[in-house]
Amino acid sequence: MNQAIRNVWIAVIVFFVAIMGSLSYIQFFAADELNANPLNKRQLFRDFDLARGAILVDGNPIAESVKTDGQFEYQRVYNEPELYSHLTGFYSLAHGSTHLESYLNDWLTGRGDSQVFNRMMNMISGNSQEGASVQLTIDGQLQQQIYDILPDDVPMTAIVSEVKTGDIKAMVSKPTYDTNELAVHSTSQATANMDAILGRSNLSPYINPAIGHLSAPGSTFKILDVVAALESGDYDLETEIDNPETATPKGTSRPISNFNEGICTQQKKATLHFIIGQSCNTPFVEIADSVGEDALRDVAERFGFGQQLYIPQRVATSVFPSDMDDAQLALSSIGQFDVKASALQMNMVSMGIANGGVIMKPNLIDEIIAPDLKVLEQPEPEEFSTATTKEVADQVTELMREPLKGGTAAAAQVPGLEIAAKTGTGQTGRVDANGNPTNTVNSWITGFAPADDPEYAVTIVAENIDYETGHTLTSPNMKKILEAVFNK
Numbered sequence: 492m493n494q495a496i497r498n499v500w501i502a503v504i505v506f507f508v509a510i511m512g513s514l515s516y517i518q519f520f521a522a523d524e525l526n527a528n529p530l531n532k533r534q535l536f537r538d539f540d541l542a543r544g545a546i547l548v549d550g551n552p553i554a555e556s557v558k559t560d561g562q563f564e565y566q567r568v569y570n571e572p573e574l575y576s577h578l579t580g581f582y583s584l585a586h587g588s589t590h591l592e593s594y595l596n597d598w599l600t601g602r603g604d605s606q607v608f609n610r611m612m613n614m615i616s617g618n619s620q621e622g623a624s625v626q627l628t629i630d631g632q633l634q635q636q637i638y639d640i641l642p643d644d645v646p647m648t649a650i651v652s653e654v655k656t657g658d659i660k661a662m663v664s665k666p667t668y669d670t671n672e673l674a675v676h677s678t679s680q681a682t683a684n685m686d687a688i689l690g691r692s693n694l695s696p697y698i699n700p701a702i703g704h705l706s707a708p709g710s711t712f713k714i715l716d717v718v719a720a721l722e723s724g725d726y727d728l729e730t731e732i733d734n735p736e737t738a739t740p741k742g743t744s745r746p747i748s749n750f751n752e753g754i755c756t757q758q759k760k761a762t763l764h765f766i767i768g769q770s771c772n773t774p775f776v777e778i779a780d781s782v783g784e785d786a787l788r789d790v791a792e793r794f795g796f797g798q799q800l801y802i803p804q805r806v807a808t809s810v811f812p813s814d815m816d817d818a819q820l821a822l823s824s825i826g827q828f829d830v831k832a833s834a835l836q837m838n839m840v841s842m843g844i845a846n847g848g849v850i851m852k853p854n855l856i857d858e859i860i861a862p863d864l865k866v867l868e869q870p871e872p873e874e875f876s877t878a879t880t881k882e883v884a885d886q887v888t889e890l891m892r893e894p895l896k897g898g899t900a901a902a903a904q905v906p907g908l909e910i911a912a913k914t915g916t917g918q919t920g921r922v923d924a925n926g927n928p929t930n931t932v933n934s935w936i937t938g939f940a941p942a943d944d945p946e947y948a949v950t951i952v953a954e955n956i957d958y959e960t961g962h963t964l965t966s967p968n969m970k971k972i973l974e975a976v977f978n979k
Contacts, residue, residue, distance in 0.1 A: 536563070538600055539563035539564070539565060539584060539676070540563055540564040540565065541556075541564075541565065541600060541601070541620055541621070541622065542556055542565060542620075542621045542622065542862075543556040543565065543567065543582070543599050543600060543622045544556075544598060544599040544600075544601075544621070544622030544623045544624040544625065544862075545624040545625075546579055546591060546592075546595070546599075546624070546625050546627065547624055547625065547626045547627065547860075548575070548626075548627050548629045548631040548634070549629075549630070549631040549632075550626070551570070551631065552570060552624075553569065553570050553571060553574075553575045553578075553579060553627075554567065554568070554569050554570075554575075554579045554582075554591075554592065554670075555567075555568055555570070556568070561676055562676050563584075563676060566674070566676065567581075567582045567674040568671065568674070569581075569669075569670040569671050569674065571635075572668075572669045572670040572671055573638075573667040573668065573669060574634060574635060574638050574663075574667075575634075575670075576667050576668050576669070576670045576696070577590070577662070577663075577664045577667065577699040577700065577701065578590060578591055578627070578629070578662060578699065578855070579591050579592055579670060580592045580593060580670070580696070580699075581670045581673040581674055581696060582674060583673045583674055583681055584676055584678060584681065585673070585678040585681035585682055585685070586673055586681060586682075586685060589696065589697055590699055590804055591625070591627075591803070591804065591855070594801070594803045594804050594805075595625050595803065598622065598623045598625060598859050598867075599622040599623065599624075599625065600620075600622045601620045601621055601622045601623065621862040622862075623859050623860060623861050623862070623867055624859070624860045624862075625856060625858075625859050625860075626856075626857040626858045626859075626860060627855055627856065627857060628658040628659050628660065628854060628855055628856065628857045629659065629660060629661060629662070629855070630660045630661060633651060633660055633661045633975060633976065634661045634662075634663060636972075636975040637649050637651070637661050637663045637972055637975065638663050638665075640968055640971045640972060640975070641663060641665050641968070642665070642964070643665060643666065644666075645665070645953055645956060645960070645964065646664075646665065646666065646693040646700070646953065646954040646955060646956075647664065647665050647951065647952065647953045647954070647964065648662075648663065648664040648700050648701045648704070648834045648950075648951070648952050648954075649661065649662075649663050649664075649834075649949070649950070649951045649968070649972060650662050650663075650701055650834055650835060650838045650948075650949070650950045650951075651947055651948070651949050651972065651976060652838060652842060652853060652947065652948050653851075653946065653947060654841075654842045654845040654846045654851070654939060654945050654946065654947065654948050655846060655851065655872070655946070656851055656854075656872040657842070657850075657851030657852045657853050657854045657872055657873065657875070658854055658857070658872075659802070659853055659854065659855050660947070660976075662699075662701045662855075663701075664699065664700040664701055666691060666692075666693055666694045667694075668688045668691070668694060668696055670696075672684035672687075672688070673685060673688075673696065693954070693955070699804060700834070700954075701833065701834045701835055702802065702804060702805075702806040702807060702833050702834075702835050703806075703807050703833070704807070704833060704834070704954065705807050705809060705810065705831035705832060705833055706831060706832070706917055706919070706933040706952070706954055707826055707827055707830060707831065707832075707917030707918060707919070707920075707933055708826040708830060708831075708832040708836075708837055708915055708917055708933075708935060709825065709826040709827070709915030709916045709917035709918075709932070709933065709935055710770045710772070710825060710826060710899075710913065710914060710915040710916065710935075711826060711832075711837050711840070711913050711914070711915035711935045711936075711937050712823075712824070712825065712826030712830060712832070712915065713767065713770070713775060713824070713825065713826070713913065713915075714840055714841075714844065714887060714891070714913050714937075715787070715790050715791055715794060715840065716775055716778055716779065716782075716787065716824050717763060717767065717887055717890060718790050718794075718878075718879050718883055718887060719778075719782045719786045719787050719789075719790045720763075720778050720781070720782055721883045721886055721887070722786070722790070722879065722880075722883055723781070723782050723786065725781060725782075726763070726778070726781075727886075728762060728763055728764065728886055728889065728890070729762055730762060730763070731760040731761065731762060732760065732761060732762070732763070732766065732774040732777060732778070733759070733760060733773070733774065733777055734749075734755060734758055734759055734760060734761040734765075734766065734771055734773055734774050735759065735773050736748065736749055736755075736756050736773070737749075737773060738772075738773035738774075738776040738777070738821075739776075740776050740780070740817045740818040740820070740821040740822075741780070741817035741818070742816050742817045742818055743816075743817070743818035745818065747772050747773055747776055747821055747822070747825070748772065748773070749771050749772050749773055750770065750771075750772070753769050753770070753771075753899070754769055755769050755770075755771035755772075755773075761774065763890050764889075764890060764893050765893070767890040767891065767893050767894065767898075767913065768890075768893030768894050768896060768897070768898035768899070769898055769899065770894070770898070770899045770913075770914060770915075772825050775821070775824040775825055776821045776824070778824065779820050779821050779823070779824035780817065780820070780821070783820075784813070784815055784820050787811070787820070787823070787824065788811050788813065790878075790879070791811040792811070793876055793877075793878040793879065794836075794839060794840050794843055794850065794876070794878045795809060795836050795839045795840075795850065795875070795876070796808075796809045796810065796811045796832070796836065797809070797810070797811065798876075800835075800852075800853070800875075802835075802852075802853050802854060802855050803855065803856060804855070806833060806835055806836075806853075807833050809831060809832040809833055809836040810829060810830065810831040810832075811823065811830055812828060812829040812830065815828070826915055826917055827917065827918060834950050834951075834952045835853060835950075837935065837937045837950050837952075838853075838937060838948050838949075838950035839853065839875070840937060841911075841937045841938055841939050841948040841949075841950060842939070842948045843876075843878040843879070843884070844879075844884050844887050844888055844891065844911070844939070845884075845888070845911070845939035845945035845948055846884075846945065847881040847884050847885070848877060848878055848879040848880050848881050848883065848884040849874060849876075849877050849878070850874070850875040850876050850877075850878050851872055851873065851874060851875060852872075852873040852874065852875040853875075854870055854872075854873070856868075856870050857869070857870075858870075888911050888942060888945075891911035891912055891913055891938060891942070892909070892910070892911050892942055894912055894913060894914060895910050895911075895912060899914040899966075900912045900913070900914050900936060900938070900966045900969070901966070902966035902967045902970060903936065903938070903966040903967070903969040903970045903973070904970065905940075905970055905973050905974055905977070908940055908941060908973060908977060909940065909941045909942040909943055910938055910939075910940045910941075910942055910969075910973065911938050911939055911940070911942040911945075912936055912937065912938025912939075912966075912969065913936070913937060913938060914934075914935060914936045914965060914966065915933075915934075915935035915936070915937075916932045916933070916934055916935070916958060916961065917932060917933040917935065918932055919931045919932060919933060919954075919955055921955065930957065930958075931955045931956060931957060932955075932956065932957070932958050932961055933952055933953070933954050933955065933956075933961075934952065934953045934956065934958070934960075934961025934962065934964060934965045935950075935951070935952050935965060936949075936950070936951050936965040936966055936969050937949070937950040937951075938950075938969065940973055940976075940977070947973075947976050949969060949972055949973060949976070951964070951965050951968055951969055951972070952965075953965060
């Protein structure tokens, strides 16, 4: 072979190796990135011709792909869409995907790590690719009962979770919408439907309020103050603390007041039993100053503030501010200033107290099932953090019984059921078009039952409403939800 022919052969071999290397890189290393790129319309169109896996509750599909005679082979269909829209999210040709439809996409399209063998067999056999189905931890009957309990015209969220496993049994938010309106294949119709949905007040199809809305937790944050106080060793359940009608933090002339319609003024000095039962504010000026910002932040972070969490949807990170002056720290201790929490965050606070100080990681996924019904994954309960000691958690549980005994959560009582709970009212700080305060609040209650052997944590928040309305929607609805949970 002369030199010219040899050079040609070398060039051909180098060219062939380069092509194979490029193809291998695309197939095995860049495929996931290319598939996930929202500009990759070819992959998007291809996915609409796949048998996308179902999202299941109690074995029944709440989201499934059905064959159609239209432009694409399959149409995504949502069953009971208003009940589950904030969980499933949508899968839309025009608007992409959100919530579980987005976070579970690899499983639902058959591209999960445990589905490699199935993909290979489908390529060899020529069969079309099928996605796995995902069974949620949600109890469908309880989800429906809570949906019926919450009013349609108030922005509200309710969560029920198992304290010993972290499994979320119900997660309901209103207002809601019909996800089928965004799943239509006509992009013009889907766009018009999206505009109509976005035009409704207190509603975004891109946000699950239970994990995406952050608001002032008000006096529910006092649970964490008490943890910090008891851990400090400077306070116990019988320590008498000054409880004036007003208290002015250092460095400001603006006082913090007790609720003027309560009975906090009956005791000028009080123990934590009375303070938590009646949700008095002024003692926490002293407590916050005594334990300090660092100790409060440490406790808040152990319970989840400032931590990143996926359930598998990403949970908005709750906030406890830093570098505060004395007045800001005092306001933060009663869940005001720049303290912001999601409903799930405050539910985790109750979960931790209920479970002896250990918070189990909140979870929505029960199991992932292949088309041949083989279980591909089944998440085990996972510890999120040890937030405090069992001794402190038991003491806080004792204090959280007090609001049910003629205190701020008396309306949540269920005959025959011992309950621990804490109410809260967070000022929104909103103003109207003229710059005048709206005096609206976020009304909260979080707790668990049975108090002596906890099984479930429950949290309710009604957002941006007047105080009187909020008061009628939290404790009374906690009672109804616990009756549904325990079949009372």
